Amino acid sequence: MAEPIDDTDLLFKALADPSRRKLLDLLHAEDGRTLNDLCEHLDMSRQGVTQHLDLLEAAHLVATVRSGREKLHYLNPVPLQAIYERWIAKFEKPRLKALSKLKRRLEQTDD
Amino acid sequence: MAEPIDDTDLLFKALADPSRRKLLDLLHAEDGRTLNDLCEHLDMSRQGVTQHLDLLEAAHLVATVRSGREKLHYLNPVPLQAIYERWIAKFEKPRLKALSKLKRRLEQTDD
DNA sequence: TTGACATGCAAGTAATAACTTGCCTAATAT
DNA sequence: ATATTAGGCAAGTTATTACTTGCATGTCAA
Numbered sequence: 001m002a003e004p005i006d007d008t009d010l011l012f013k014a015l016a017d018p019s020r021r022k023l024l025d026l027l028h029a030e031d032g033r034t035l036n037d038l039c040e041h042l043d044m045s046r047q048g049v050t051q052h053l054d055l056l057e058a059a060h061l062v063a064t065v066r067s068g069r070e071k072l073h074y075l076n077p078v079p080l081q082a083i084y085e086r087w088i089a090k091f092e093k094p095r096l097k098a099l100s101k102l103k104r105r106l107e108q109t110d111d
Numbered sequence: 112m113a114e115p116i117d118d119t120d121l122l123f124k125a126l127a128d129p130s131r132r133k134l135l136d137l138l139h140a141e142d143g144r145t146l147n148d149l150c151e152h153l154d155m156s157r158q159g160v161t162q163h164l165d166l167l168e169a170a171h172l173v174a175t176v177r178s179g180r181e182k183l184h185y186l187n188p189v190p191l192q193a194i195y196e197r198w199i200a201k202f203e204k205p206r207l208k209a210l211s212k213l214k215r216r217l218e219q220t221d222d
Numbered sequence: 223t224t225g226a227c228a229t230g231c232a233a234g235t236a237a238t239a240a241c242t243t244g245c246c247t248a249a250t251a252t
Numbered sequence: 253a254t255a256t257t258a259g260g261c262a263a264g265t266t267a268t269t270a271c272t273t274g275c276a277t278g279t280c281a282a
Contacts (some may be wrong), residue, residue, distance in 0.1 A: 009129055015198070016127035017240080018120055028202060035259065048241050050260080069249040069258045077202035087126070088195045091139060091188040128270085146229065159271050161230080180228045180279040 007059070008086070011079050014059035019044070020052045024061060027075040034070045118170070119197070122190050125170035130155070131163045135172060138186040145181045 014020055019042060026041055027033060039049045053073065056062040060079050065072045125131055130153060137152055138144060150160045164184060167173040171190050176183045 008132075012123070012127045012132070013239095016123045019240090021119075021123070021198075024202070036257085044240090045242055046259080047243085047261095051240075066259095071259065075202070080199050080202050084195060084199045087132075088191050088199065091135075091186070091191050124269095130270090147227090155270085156272055157229080158231095158273085162270075177229095182229065 007079070008082075010055075010059040011061070011083060014055050014061055017052065017055075019048075020056055023049075023052060023056060024075060027062065027073060031074050032072045034072060038073065118190070119193075121166075121170040122172070122194060125166050125172055128163065128166075130159075131167055134160075134163060134167060135186060138173065138184060142185050143183045145183060149184065 022042065023038060026038060035046065035050065035053070038053070039046050042049050053062060053064075057064060061076055063074045063076050065074070133153065134149060137149060146157065146161065146164070149164070150157050153160050164173060164175075168175060172187055174185045174187050176185070
């Protein structure tokens, strides 16, 4: 069963694979990489990497821009925030929940 | 490939399935439930639920206590904190990273 | 002390996910 | 112009995961 209905599901599924997590780490270390660049770090075929990147893109964790014959990949950390709100903050002890609220308030005044 | 080597992998794999996330939600709503209790909410065989709970237990998200012929299930939110540190805080903008440090400092003095 | 209840074990099936291979198109550099 | 480089598409294969069924064991209540 396990139909990937909502974004939450795509997101967790995207994070469930170590190769995809490595890709996120690579983009975190240096943004705007090409497909070939990323392939050099992964020990699998180019298509394998492409398919992982497609999943990351479906989960909105990676955005891409075509530049000539190259495709540049950028990290988008926003969905991770959603995980935090739904799965970390919610399950924390009340004390930490209070801190989460504080954090959000600070974000609003700061931005 | 995708060998489940470390705890991180078990954790993300555990969270990747909607039924398992539902189980966590159920335990969050009310802790110490029996297997049969949890089964009533899941629309699959008892064994299916057992296997999901086994994975959650392997990821240390659920702990169990045997009580007579019943098995009680308890939620352990600690591993979720690890995800936060490694995957949320790390990928946040520097401003939010600073807040994460603050949070940890507060935790130490508070506990 | 027996019958119903709560759960465990093991093997099998079906669905999904990860990965590969081969060929195709478009951009660039010489 | 043409060879090379970057990437896309589509099928097929293998591995993993989700789930089921049938039977076994321990616990409790009457």
